[in-house]
Amino acid sequence: MTDVTVTTDRxxxxxxxxxxxxxxxxxxxxxxxxxxxxxxPDLFTAALADARxxxxxxxxxxxxxxxxxxxxxILASAPKPVPVRKNAFGGLFALIFPQGVRWPAGAAxxxxxxxxxxxxxxxxxxxxYDQADAAYYATFGVDSGEDWLVAE
Amino acid sequence: xxxxxxxxxxxxxxxxxxxxxAALVNRNMPIVFRVAYRMxxxxxxxEDVTQETFLRxxxxxxxxxxxxxxxxxxxxxxxxxxxxxxxxxxxVLMDEVPERIDTGLRPEEALASRQAVDRIESKIAxxxxxxREALSxxxxxGMTNIEAAETMDVSVRALESLLARxxxxxKAGLNAExxxxx
Numbered sequence: 001m002t003d004v005t006v007t008t009d010r011x012x013x014x015x016x017x018x019x020x021x022x023x024x025x026x027x028x029x030x031x032x033x034x035x036x037x038x039x040x041p042d043l044f045t046a047a048l049a050d051a052r053x054x055x056x057x058x059x060x061x062x063x064x065x066x067x068x069x070x071x072x073x074i075l076a077s078a079p080k081p082v083p084v085r086k087n088a089f090g091g092l093f094a095l096i097f098p099q100g101v102r103w104p105a106g107a108a109x110x111x112x113x114x115x116x117x118x119x120x121x122x123x124x125x126x127x128x129y130d131q132a133d134a135a136y137y138a139t140f141g142v143d144s145g146e147d148w149l150v151a152e
Numbered sequence: 153x154x155x156x157x158x159x160x161x162x163x164x165x166x167x168x169x170x171x172x173x174a175a176l177v178n179r180n181m182p183i184v185f186r187v188a189y190r191m192x193x194x195x196x197x198x199e200d201v202t203q204e205t206f207l208r209x210x211x212x213x214x215x216x217x218x219x220x221x222x223x224x225x226x227x228x229x230x231x232x233x234x235x236x237x238x239x240x241x242x243x244v245l246m247d248e249v250p251e252r253i254d255t256g257l258r259p260e261e262a263l264a265s266r267q268a269v270d271r272i273e274s275k276i277a278x279x280x281x282x283x284r285e286a287l288s289x290x291x292x293x294g295m296t297n298i299e300a301a302e303t304m305d306v307s308v309r310a311l312e313s314l315l316a317r318x319x320x321x322x323k324a325g326l327n328a329e330x331x332x333x334x
Contacts, residue, residue, distance in 0.1 A: 017315040019291060026297045026308075054323055057272045058291055066185040070199050074177050074206040079213070081168030 006032040008040070012047050020052040159218050166213035177206065180223050183293055184230045190288045191234035193277050201233045220302060224295070227303045231285055238281065275325045283318035286311055291319075
């Protein structure tokens with residue numbers, strides 16, 4: 001910004017267009033123009049006084065405030081929050097898993113644990129396969145095939 | 153709203169975030185209203201334009217491209233709406249001149265400032281449309297020359313020409329009035 005060259009005429013233009021306050025001047029020219037203003041104040045005294053008088057008058061502008069009803073109406077017409085969308089099978093899913101997916105998953109885990117515990121308990125009794133089979137067949141009254149094996 | 157960029161705010165507002173919407177309205181609605189009021193010189197019409205501007209904003213926000221500040225975009229829309237209304241407006245008859253808005257000042261204060269206020273406001277209102285737009289955006293709303301030029305869809309050079317002519321016209325009008333009083 002400091003390499004911008006501003007002439008006396010340009011500073012006079014800036015005062016005429018943007019007023020006496022350097023803060024209102026274009027960013028790109030402000031620094032160089034303010035430096036020229038400080039270096040040769042006499043060149044700009046009349047123009048600044050003229051512009052300052054108009055700036056003061058512009059500050060007198062009194063406009064009505066927008067009503068509260070206006071902001072309420074504007075906000076009432078604003079977009080509403082987007083609802084979370086259910087997928088196409090959302091209804092079926094809810095029917096199958098009314099309690100959500102955690103309940104079936106918990107039941108599956110419990111079944112697995114029961115199987116493991118039962119299996120381990122059975123194995124740790126030391127009962128052999130044949131005895132267990134025999135007990136099974138005896139219980140249900142089925143031929144264990146022992147007679148057939150003996151005959152053979 | 154420090155720490156939240158305007159783009160974040162716009163994105164949230166587009167998704168229905170009420171806080172972001174309220175912040176966007178609170179920050180930008182007054183400037184849109186003032187710009188519209190200066191152009192139309194009528195409160196009800198300025199409010200209509202302001203509401204219409206935000207209706208368009210709500211539709212635009214989901215596809216918002218951060219090319220310009222929201223206030224610049226909103227003032228552009230508001231000015232276009234004002235121009236449309238001014239084009240359609242019939243000449244105002246004397247018995248239709250809108251009443252001055254009550255500023256809420258005490259009688260003695262109002263009396264003291266009335267002349268200066270009336271003087272400058274009537275002079276601003278009498279400016280040609282484009283000069284009034286330039287003065288409103290730059291001198292009265294504090295937009296940068298680049299923002300104001302973008303809002304008005306003119307070059308910075310053209311904006312500066314409009315500003316210079318507006319201020320010259322105001323000074324000439326006020327000087328003529330003062331000379332007449334003496």
